Amino acid sequence: MDGQSRKHRILMVSDFFFPNFGGVESHIYYLSQCLLKLGHKVVVMTHAYGKRSGVRYVTGGLKVYYVPWRPFLMQNTLPTLFMTFPIIRTILIREKISVVHGHQAFSTMCHEALMHARTMGYKVVFTDHSLYGFADVGSIHMNKVLQFTLADIDQAICVSHTSKENTVLRSGISPEKVFMVPNAVDSAMFTPSPDRLSCDEIIIVVISRLVYRKGADLLVEVIPEVCRLFPKVRFIVGGDGPKRVRLEEMREKFSLQDRVEMLGAVPHAQVRSVLISGHIFLNSSLTEAFCIAILEAASCGLLTVSTRVGGVPEVLPDGMIVLAEPDPEDMVRAIRQAIDILPGIDPQIMHRRMKKLYSWDDVAKRTEIVYDRAVHSSNTNLLDRLPRYLTCGAWAGKLFCLVMIINYLVWCLLEFLQPAEGIEEVPDIGPLHIHLDSADDQCEPQGT
Template sequence: MKDAPRVALVSDYFYPKFGGVESHIIGLASGLLRLGLHVIVITHSYGPEFSGKHELFLTPLATVSDVEDETTITLTVYYLPVGIVAQNCMFPCLYPTLRFFPEIFEREKINLVHGHSSMSAMVHEAIWHGKMLGLSTVITDHSLIGFCDAGAIVTNKLLEGTLSDESTHVICVSYCSSANTIIRSNIPPPLVHVIPNGISASFNAAHFPPLTDTKTVRIVTCCRLEYRRGIDLLLAIIPRFCEEFPFVKFVIAGDGPYRVRLEETVRRHYLSDRVELKGVVPHKDLPELLSTCHVFLNTALTEAFCIAICEAARMGLSIVSSNVGGIPEVLPRDLVRLSNPSPKELYASLTEAVTNIREGQGPSRKYISEKALTKYNWSDVCTRTVEIYRKSLGERKRTFEERLFKFRKVEFAGYFYQGVLVVHRSLFYMRNEMQINRFHVYFFLSFLMPSFFLYHIVYAFLRQYLSVA
């Protein structure tokens, strides 16, 4: 591709971990490389084995559909030695990573930084460093975030600060997600674009033998076992459903804090022969697992897109899902049964799906698979993403003064971000003009951020209290 963008895909979430963001980055990187772009991935270290610069070898079957060549392509990945604090994310200090990001961007001649997930601290830091170097920036938001709890407030304020200069284009995976991001970040709607996830070509029922046995109906759930995935609903459904339908078996793939509660439920109700806890199943093995099941059950309480139900539909499974977030946008209504996230309604939808399978009614496995295969191919996703890249590269970059002024609109934290930007600019001057690139300098200055932030919080509260008084 002539004048192809040179892209750095950045996120705290990447291989060897598995999940929606991780698989999205691998699929997008593979597709962009096949279009002729220069692509690298930057993430944090995952132990001695995954530290420093590595190369991943991607095959077309495992990543991208609609490709004619069967060659294996190479993806360069930088695993940075930074500390992890919570939710598999690095601590947002900004200044210490000045030692890594600019050097990688300059060495690889990157002209566009593409971050994945607004909950990733590394994404925000990469975008800040990229803007200081005059690079174009894009961020893909994969999740729906609330507005009330402490974690959501911090995440939203961080996103608002990162996007406040209105120079970063945002890609969302659904229209529901785009509305959520616009409200959270307070940015103009024209900067937000909707491009859905792509699905791996390995999810195709035609690659596996047909499933004809309906004497035992297998219901599968694939997700992280945590509260927002609705595992409480699953715990309420399983015992009663197994009691009413003796021919049903549950298969649960995934791990998380609710694993213990699931194991306790299985033991308490003597369901060890009816409920199979698979643990973490590698993404490449999911098609084979889904090919042995009849119904896919999704009990999520919040979801921006839900790749899992698309993958299950491509394997020909009947889909029963909670009606939340962007899920209604994902599949045609004849391929999915949507219910409110309550045990009673999900139980009723699951009963209907299982009864239809036993009686041979409803859409056939072949019909579901063929209709789902027409949606979400990586070729289309990558082409549309490159259009956003070119649009971002063609726009004028914000000056330091413009960015400093734009921070004034960030409520409560505006002055804090202005102070951070001034120090950030000073550090870049030290790095570029004075050739100071010592880790201990950046590490020492990173301790100023919490102190400055604490001072700003106290000052803002005192000013508000005094004005009210």
């Protein structure tokens, strides 16, 4: 490569992207922006969100295909296997893509795009952002789907070492193919308050989706006990979800209206202003591969109290986080410890440490290496790839082989009906600097 990194043409695919908010959405957005700055071409493909359909350009000239599919369940499109092939094939050819990068094991569009891309001979990379179990019905089915997708993958990425171990166990992929590339934080956006807050009243901030997986039920038990033990503690809870009703009921039951402020959904532009109004950030997740919200809070100078789950212990060094088991009693103990050490925390020092530890530019450069490895992996034809699927199980392996054979025949039919030469390629243009003023078109991803 003549001592220089190869320039790639990347298609990011996931059901989770702006205007939906979350860790996966933030990862795709910030990674794409940094890859664009490094000279790569990046295009994002996701499903339509409300009126947002068709091709859009967002900040930095990032091109997004909002294909005309509607979410079916939890922001995921309905699995169709082969129905998405025509539009994915058209995008791959039009944009002259060289690497297809799918995100999130729960994304239907991600799995289908990787399957079609492999059938067409493209290099594919997959990033797993979540942890899953092995015993419940949902995890068993999800793990089998992941096994199918990763049976014929070029490279994979996980956001923590714990996530890597989990993905290798669930999918059976070779550990040599899996890289650990963490999330990061936009330290220029998440800065501490210039004025140090008084500790006369200690404010604990929670910003999270109020769902079971994020430990909303734990909050229902922890908050009243902390308020009883520490009269000078107040809570600010940002976020929405099905468990919000339980928190509202808890606040009414214990008469904590003046101690627990419920903000509802917090727009990304206001996340920092909420964080810097507090002293401690509380994360009660029951499962977490990484948790970008912890990085954002630490970058704003907040001391973090978090459950000891998944990859969370890897995120922050000692002195910046207090860990607890996902148990109400132990979480109250951790909050007590955090309150005791809070006077020794300097938000500005914490912010400077976070700036050195986590950078999206570093994430992009590490991802570049994964793309280089993928591009230089050997090409295989359908007959060489089918034995890989047979290893996925006695009956599942045969079913996966049948799916790939049918997918190959669909590709041949598409090539006959609409030859690749007849699809107009998009001309390359330089980086765009587009400023979107309307509320509908502003690209403001949220990492909570």
